[in-house]
Amino acid sequence: MVMEAPVVWNNLKGIICVFKPAELSVGRLRTMLIHKICQGMNELEVRPPINYVAIEGNPSKKLSVSVKPNLADHPLVVGPRYQEQDLPVSWSNYLGWNTSGVLLFGIRSGTKQAKFIRENKPARVYKVKGVLGQATDNCFKSGKVVERSTWKHVKRHNMERFLSAMQASHQKKMFEMSGVDLQSDTAYELAKQGLIRPANSKIPIIYGIKCVEFDAPNFTIEIHCINEYETYLIQLIHEIGLKLHSTAHCTSLKCIRHSGFKLEHALLMKHWSIPNILENLATCNEILTNLDGYTPQKNSVLI
Known part of the structure; x- marks a missing residue:
């Protein structure tokens, strides 16, 4: 066809x-x-080149009228029909x-x-991978290793406990920025309406964070967030390593969901x-x- x-x-x-x-x-x-x-x-x-009407001959005598292809509209002259600057x-x-x-x-x-x-x-959802035991100068795998530490004491339940505390802290921050008490009926009504968005669009908020894979020293966390940016997610892995009394750097970031x-x-x-x-x-x-x-x-x- x-x-x-x-x-x-x-x-x-x-x-x-x-x-x-x-x-x-x-x-x-x-x-x-x-x-x-x-x-x-x-x-x-x-579309083919547009034809034009040509009137030829001596004006004092009989004129001839003919339709000819317009070479000025040919792709070899004006370029391709669809050009990159025409597509927003x-x-x-x-x-x-x-x-x-x-x-x-x-x-x-x-x-x-x-x-x-x-x-x-x-809200967007990310899968972020990290490695325990090494810290780099830019907190990412492309950086230079500046510190090594032990990691065998870190277990999955240790990480899950810290991530749960981090999620609770961000949820509390959401209501605080909305100016309502977390234990009030107003907070309950806000929660029923859906995601609570901060007034300041530059403040990253985590709605959910959990460990989906743990094969020490490698681990993968899933983050539901808003207002995030790449540097913030990379530094988050570094912070997780420090809170678990070790070090860590990010190895991969993948956005797996954006709205629907x-x-x-x-x-x-x-x-x-x-x-x-x-x-x-x-x-x-x-x-x-x-x-x-x-x-x-x-x-x-x-x-």
Whole structure:
């Protein structure tokens, strides 16, 4: 089946969910996505050059009227029909250089949806891996080892106890920043409404944190959070090591969920083709429509 580029272009709008590899910037990934889309569009059946009406002959005698192809509109003269600067794309969540996982882009009119998601700051879920016994100068595996320590005394129940205390501390902080007593009815009513978001969007809040894998010295924790950033998550692993009377550094960060978008919805780079992108746009549009709180209004909040 031959797809016509103008028909595809009219449907090429909305939110697309892609998988961002580690050690690749979001800006670079955006450029690669735009290039891949434009390349695929130009391989489709594009419109032919527009013809023009030519009136030739001696004005004092009989004139001839003919229709000729307009060479000034030929792709060899003006370039490809679909060019990268004509395709607006923006991201709704930013992942750092070392972080992989779910990344959302808004294409064409979908940039408004991307802005809506970005401003509402929905919760995200990460799987962060670490190693006990070593501390690096940047708290990540790429850094230089500056300290070694014992780790065999650290057991899974020790880590789970500390993570539970950390989660409780962040939950208490949420209510304190809201100006309500944790034991009051107001706090209960706030909790019933869903996630409590801090007024300051620069303060990271952890809604849930647990150890999902423990094979000492390696461990993996799952973090449900908001307002986080890569450096904060990396330093969190370092803090866990210190609190457990050892040291630790981060080895991997992966965003496995962003609002209602999960890893299973993320399109790998090798699958970036026009049919797959159109299918992903339709899937993401359905997910976004079914999300609680998605009514693009001023006070809407995504869960």
